[in-house]
Amino acid sequence: MREDIVEAKAEKLARLTESYGTAYPEKTERTHTASEAASSFQVLSESGAEIIVAGRIRSVRTMGKIAFAHLEDGSGRIQIFLSEADLGSEAFRLFSDTIEMGDFVNVHGTMFLTKKEEKTIAVKSWRILGKSMRPIPTDHFGIEDKEELLRRRYLDLLTNPETREMFRKKNQFWQTVRTFLAGEGFLEVQTPVLEHIPGGAEAEPFITHHNALDQDFYLRISLELALKRLLVGGYERVFEIGRLFRNEGVDRDHLQEYDDVEFYAAYLDLEQGMEMTERLYREIVRVVNDGKLTTVYEGAELDWSKPFPRVDYFTEFEKETGIDLSEDVTVDMLRAKAEELGIKYDPAAGKGRLIDTIYKKTVRQKLVQPCFLVGHPIEVSPLAKSDPTNPRRVLRMQPIAAMSELGNGFSELNDPADQRRRFEEQMRLREAGDAEGMMLDEDFLEALEYGMPPAFGFGMSERLFAVLMDRSIRETVIFPPMRSRE
Numbered sequence: 001m002r003e004d005i006v007e008a009k010a011e012k013l014a015r016l017t018e019s020y021g022t023a024y025p026e027k028t029e030r031t032h033t034a035s036e037a038a039s040s041f042q043v044l045s046e047s048g049a050e051i052i053v054a055g056r057i058r059s060v061r062t063m064g065k066i067a068f069a070h071l072e073d074g075s076g077r078i079q080i081f082l083s084e085a086d087l088g089s090e091a092f093r094l095f096s097d098t099i100e101m102g103d104f105v106n107v108h109g110t111m112f113l114t115k116k117e118e119k120t121i122a123v124k125s126w127r128i129l130g131k132s133m134r135p136i137p138t139d140h141f142g143i144e145d146k147e148e149l150l151r152r153r154y155l156d157l158l159t160n161p162e163t164r165e166m167f168r169k170k171n172q173f174w175q176t177v178r179t180f181l182a183g184e185g186f187l188e189v190q191t192p193v194l195e196h197i198p199g200g201a202e203a204e205p206f207i208t209h210h211n212a213l214d215q216d217f218y219l220r221i222s223l224e225l226a227l228k229r230l231l232v233g234g235y236e237r238v239f240e241i242g243r244l245f246r247n248e249g250v251d252r253d254h255l256q257e258y259d260d261v262e263f264y265a266a267y268l269d270l271e272q273g274m275e276m277t278e279r280l281y282r283e284i285v286r287v288v289n290d291g292k293l294t295t296v297y298e299g300a301e302l303d304w305s306k307p308f309p310r311v312d313y314f315t316e317f318e319k320e321t322g323i324d325l326s327e328d329v330t331v332d333m334l335r336a337k338a339e340e341l342g343i344k345y346d347p348a349a350g351k352g353r354l355i356d357t358i359y360k361k362t363v364r365q366k367l368v369q370p371c372f373l374v375g376h377p378i379e380v381s382p383l384a385k386s387d388p389t390n391p392r393r394v395l396r397m398q399p400i401a402a403m404s405e406l407g408n409g410f411s412e413l414n415d416p417a418d419q420r421r422r423f424e425e426q427m428r429l430r431e432a433g434d435a436e437g438m439m440l441d442e443d444f445l446e447a448l449e450y451g452m453p454p455a456f457g458f459g460m461s462e463r464l465f466a467v468l469m470d471r472s473i474r475e476t477v478i479f480p481p482m483r484s485r486e
Helices: 003-020 034-039 041-047 089-098 146-151 153-159 161-183 224-232 270-288 313-321 331-341 351-361 416-431 442-449 463-469
Strands: 051-063 066-073 076-083 104-113 119-130 207-210 215-219 237-245 257-266 294-297 300-303 310-312 371-374 390-394 396-401 408-411 455-461
Touching: 003 089, 003 119, 034 041, 034 051, 034 066, 034 076, 034 119, 041 104, 051 076, 051 119, 066 089, 076 089, 076 104, 089 119, 146 153, 153 161, 161 237, 161 257, 161 270, 161 463, 224 237, 224 257, 224 442, 224 455, 270 371, 270 396, 270 408, 270 455, 270 463, 294 463, 310 313, 313 351, 331 351, 416 442, 455 463
Parallel strands: 076 119, 310 371
Antiparallel strands: 051 066, 051 104, 066 076, 104 119, 207 215, 237 257, 257 455, 294 300, 371 396, 396 408, 408 455
């Protein structure tokens, strides 16, 4: 920031401090918000009632002995009018000499309509509430660097109304999820963020140290295993909306910390779960999209009003790769296919990770309209129940749209012996170098041995919101993790 700007603002701050004792008072009066003043204009102007409005100055135009300004609060903007005749020369000069865009003030006055028919407050007195010591970016001289806007999100919110509106919609997004699940009889709970063993997903965790216990803990990568323990404990329908942490890369669909919801319903099967999930998604789209059931993502129109078609994993995988997953498939075969297709893969990846890598670069790239991917191979689904008609498949579904996985649902595995075998296979993959392989969780296995009812479980992150907003997930997180400037 230029030294002359710093010096000028410091001088203005000194004048305000001298006049008011402080430019940052601890309290203020306010009788109306900007929108309340505007909506009650008829009554206020006819009665001559005096009102007090407080907010940030967004523009100032001084013309001799009069000045116009726009004041903004959380409800909107309203014009204010100041004159030397109404305020007196000292108060008017103080305003015109010291107040600029970004400052917070309150104004006391009456409503009138200007010649241009703009609802305006004629100011009788005013008070500084907070002096802005840095120049606020404007519409014409704003910050164009997207990275800098994400780093200083407060300036993005301050200068871009569409960003503020997006986060209002995000609040609607999560409130809709909460209201829908409560209406379906689910109990909202909170489970620990710190875990001895991270589980419920294939992802690399963050590690932290608990000083009081002198023990390392992991930041949770999923809500799943804690919520399933509650099914063991006797609850039949539970859900949690919480923050997850995954130590993985950043791209359009991935972030290291983000919000997620998971719900579990005892005695619900996969088909019933898909029916509920489809209703949930349609309600979310309706609410955040102002009643419309079509959205646009990267130029493609998505229609959420139609029943989600079922897309079979095995069928589409064979169509795209020529590999039939219902037959014996080796790691070498999958590596060769990946190389043939020009797909990069982790040399330490096992069969499940290779299948998933190839699927994401082939099958998923064709899935644009909302659908359910079903019938996943058992190797990529360590927590799902096997399909009784085909032991190579599991009872799993994923809502997909815009080539993105927008959720994950299972008929939950409740056989402790089968779950132990799956965990042991995951541990072998970890020992071979797969950092995302699941750890064996003896406490969870012990809980399963006490008995867990058959259940449907589902998880969904804010990635769905990002697709609905036609943004990357990082843009829809209010303060995304960023590399430091240093």
